[in-house]
Structures are given as C-alpha cells and as structure tokens.
Amino acid sequence: MLKKVMLSSAFLLALFSLAACGQNNDSKETNKDVHSMTDALDHKVDIPKKPKRIIASYLEDYLVALDEKPVAQWTVGEGKIQHYLQDKLKDIPTINYDMPYEDVVKFEPDLLLIGSNGSLEGGKYKEYSKIAPTYVVKNGDGVTWRDQLEDIGAVLGKEDKAKAVEKDYDQLVSQTKKELKNEIQGKSAVVLWVTNNSAFMVADNRSSGQLIYKELGFEIPQLTKDISKKATADFSQVSLESLSQLDADYIFLVNSDNGAAMFKDPLWSNIPAVKTNRLFEFDGTSSWLYNGPIAYTQMVENIRNVLK
Known part of the structure; x- marks a missing residue:
C-alpha cells in the first residue's frame, strides 16, 4: 500500500512538473512574439514582432516606405486624404484624423502608432491601449522625418530598411545638387501655399524649407x-x-485655390519670380504639404523636373 502511495505521489509530481514546464515554454513563446520599447511619452510598450493590422494615422508615408500597409488611412472629412500615397493605399479604408474610439475598435488593430502627443489629450492613450499596444512616435520641434522613420523602423523591426530608405534619398539629393548646380548655387527660392485666397510661406527650418535650404542649398x-x-x-x-x-x-507654389482673387492682383503679377516665369506650380494633392521619406522624395523629383 505504501509503495502504491509513493508511486502515485511520484506520478502527480511528474504531472505538475510537466505542466509547469509547459507553462514556462508557453511564456517563452509569448515573449518571443513581442519586444518592448519606450515611446515618446515614456510608456513601456510590448509590441508584436510582426503586426498585421496597423493603424498609424498621418504616418502612412513611413509605413509605405517600410513596405507595410495600414488597415485604415488618415482623412479629414470626406475625400481629404494623402493623394500622393494612393498608388499604394487606394484600396485602404479611411479613419478620421481624430481616431474616434469606436472606429478604431472596428478595425481590430494589433498595433497603434501615434504621431503627436497632442492627439492623446483627454485620456485617449488609456482608451487606445485597451484596444491594442499603443506607441507614440518621436514628435515635436526639432524632430525630423528621419527621426520618425528610424523610430518606426525600430518598432517594426525594420531598422535596416529605414537606413536603406535614407540612403536612397540622400543619393537622390546628392545627384540633384550635382545635376542642377548652375540652377541652385547662388539662387534663392521660397515655398508658398495658397489656400482660401491667402498665402502662406514655409519656414526655413521646417518641412520643405528644410529640404530646399539645408539639403539642396538654395539661398534664403x-x-x-x-x-x-x-x-x-x-x-x-x-x-x-x-x-x-x-x-x-x-x-515653388502649392496651389490649393486655383481661382484665388490674389492671382489677378497687380501686386502678385509684379513679384519678380512671377514676372520672369520662375514660378513653378504644384496642386494641393501633391506631397508638398506633408512629411516623410516619400513626400520628400517626390518634392526633390518635382524640383528636378521643373529646373532641369
């Protein structure tokens, strides 16, 4: 009888050991499927190694550059999308820029990438993080598209791809400066955006200003x-x-208002670059109002096409 009890105890002990071993293995397998990163708001986020349903509102440029497709793309109201990306995103449904909780839930994301600290006001981070791992990408003054690309590349385990994208871009800029040396050196340029009969000028260290002054070398x-x-x-x-x-x-004019009255004003007609036909126009659906490696690449290609 004692022998039977001892055998039974040994058998149960073995079962518990196997169960514990199985749990440990399951835990290890689970851990292998995620990696932890600290985001721009100091959240420690467990990110899936191979997310399949990403929402990255207004960061789609970076996803496309890294050979990823989101399950939903940014929009502001009906029809206001990033047209310059539609060769890759034409079949992707839209989600409004403020990412309503109910809409996010419907897409069943397994990763949310947030591009602005300000978009999380009102407790939105807590809401979103209940739906899926939520990572706030580097953002704010002084943060370049390169910084964001590398951050997103690290999140997605595509650091090498991010570096390759930057390398291709740098080669394009270098080639453009060489080919257009006579058109760039000693020449000044501005980027204007006209919308609602009002003109806006890009700052020298932001967006396309960073491109034309710092990278291409136009005078300010x-x-x-x-x-x-x-x-x-x-x-x-x-x-x-x-x-x-x-x-x-x-x-370089980004024209979102073809019928603007200002274009008929003598003050506009007498601007030196307008008088000498050195005004180059791009429509409001072009990449000039956006940031990201694809947007910047298209801007450089636009400049090459009009100045060559």
Missing part, C-alpha cells in the same frame, strides 16, 4: 528669414503686400 530670401523667426508651424501667413517685395529667384 530675407522675407523668409523674417517669417521664420516667429514661425510656430510649417507654414506662416504672409500678406500680398509683403510678397510684392519678395526677392526670390524661384517660387
């Missing part, structure tokens, strides 16, 4: 320098009277 007109000192956004409003004194050799 005095008006741009003045506006940049007070700039709090990529584009700052500028009066037509101020533009009439603009001493830029080139104007």
Whole structure:
C-alpha cells in the first residue's frame, strides 16, 4: 500500500512538473512574439514582432516606405486624404484624423502608432491601449522625418530598411545638387501655399524649407528669414503686400485655390519670380504639404523636373 502511495505521489509530481514546464515554454513563446520599447511619452510598450493590422494615422508615408500597409488611412472629412500615397493605399479604408474610439475598435488593430502627443489629450492613450499596444512616435520641434522613420523602423523591426530608405534619398539629393548646380548655387527660392485666397510661406527650418535650404542649398530670401523667426508651424501667413517685395529667384507654389482673387492682383503679377516665369506650380494633392521619406522624395523629383 505504501509503495502504491509513493508511486502515485511520484506520478502527480511528474504531472505538475510537466505542466509547469509547459507553462514556462508557453511564456517563452509569448515573449518571443513581442519586444518592448519606450515611446515618446515614456510608456513601456510590448509590441508584436510582426503586426498585421496597423493603424498609424498621418504616418502612412513611413509605413509605405517600410513596405507595410495600414488597415485604415488618415482623412479629414470626406475625400481629404494623402493623394500622393494612393498608388499604394487606394484600396485602404479611411479613419478620421481624430481616431474616434469606436472606429478604431472596428478595425481590430494589433498595433497603434501615434504621431503627436497632442492627439492623446483627454485620456485617449488609456482608451487606445485597451484596444491594442499603443506607441507614440518621436514628435515635436526639432524632430525630423528621419527621426520618425528610424523610430518606426525600430518598432517594426525594420531598422535596416529605414537606413536603406535614407540612403536612397540622400543619393537622390546628392545627384540633384550635382545635376542642377548652375540652377541652385547662388539662387534663392521660397515655398508658398495658397489656400482660401491667402498665402502662406514655409519656414526655413521646417518641412520643405528644410529640404530646399539645408539639403539642396538654395539661398534664403530675407522675407523668409523674417517669417521664420516667429514661425510656430510649417507654414506662416504672409500678406500680398509683403510678397510684392519678395526677392526670390524661384517660387515653388502649392496651389490649393486655383481661382484665388490674389492671382489677378497687380501686386502678385509684379513679384519678380512671377514676372520672369520662375514660378513653378504644384496642386494641393501633391506631397508638398506633408512629411516623410516619400513626400520628400517626390518634392526633390518635382524640383528636378521643373529646373532641369
């Protein structure tokens, strides 16, 4: 009888050991499927190694560059999307820019990438993190598209791909500077955006300003320098009277208002770059109003096409 009890005890002990071993293995397998990162708001986030249902509102440029597709793409109201990405995202449904909780739930994401600290006000982070791992990408003043690309690349385990994207871009910029040396050296340029019959000028250290001045090497007109000192956004409003004194050799115009009355004003017609036909126009669906490796690549290609 004692022998039977001992055998039974040994048998039960073996079963418990096997169960514990199985639990440990399950735990290890689970841990292998995620990696932890600390985001821009100091949240420690357990990120799936191979997410399949990503929402990254207004960060789609980076996903496409890294050969990923989101399950939903950014929009502001009906029809307001990032048109320059639609060759890759044309079949992707939209989600409004403020990412309503109910809409996010419907898409059943397994990873949320957030591009702005401000978009999480009102306890949204807590809400989102109940749906899926939620990672806030580097953002704010001084953060470049390269910083964001590398951050997202690390999240997705695609650091090498991010570096390759940067390398290709740098080669394009270098080649453009070489081919357009005579058109760039000693020449000044500005980027203007016209919408609702109002003009806005890009700051010298933001968005396309960073591209044309720091990377391509165009000279900065005095008006741009003045506006940049007070700039709090990529584009700052500028009066037509101020533009009439603009001493830029080139104007790259993002036109979101073809019928703007200002284009018929003599002050506009007498701007030197307008008078000499050195105004190059791109429509409001182009990449000039956005950030990211694809947006910047397309801007460089636009400049090459109009100046070559």
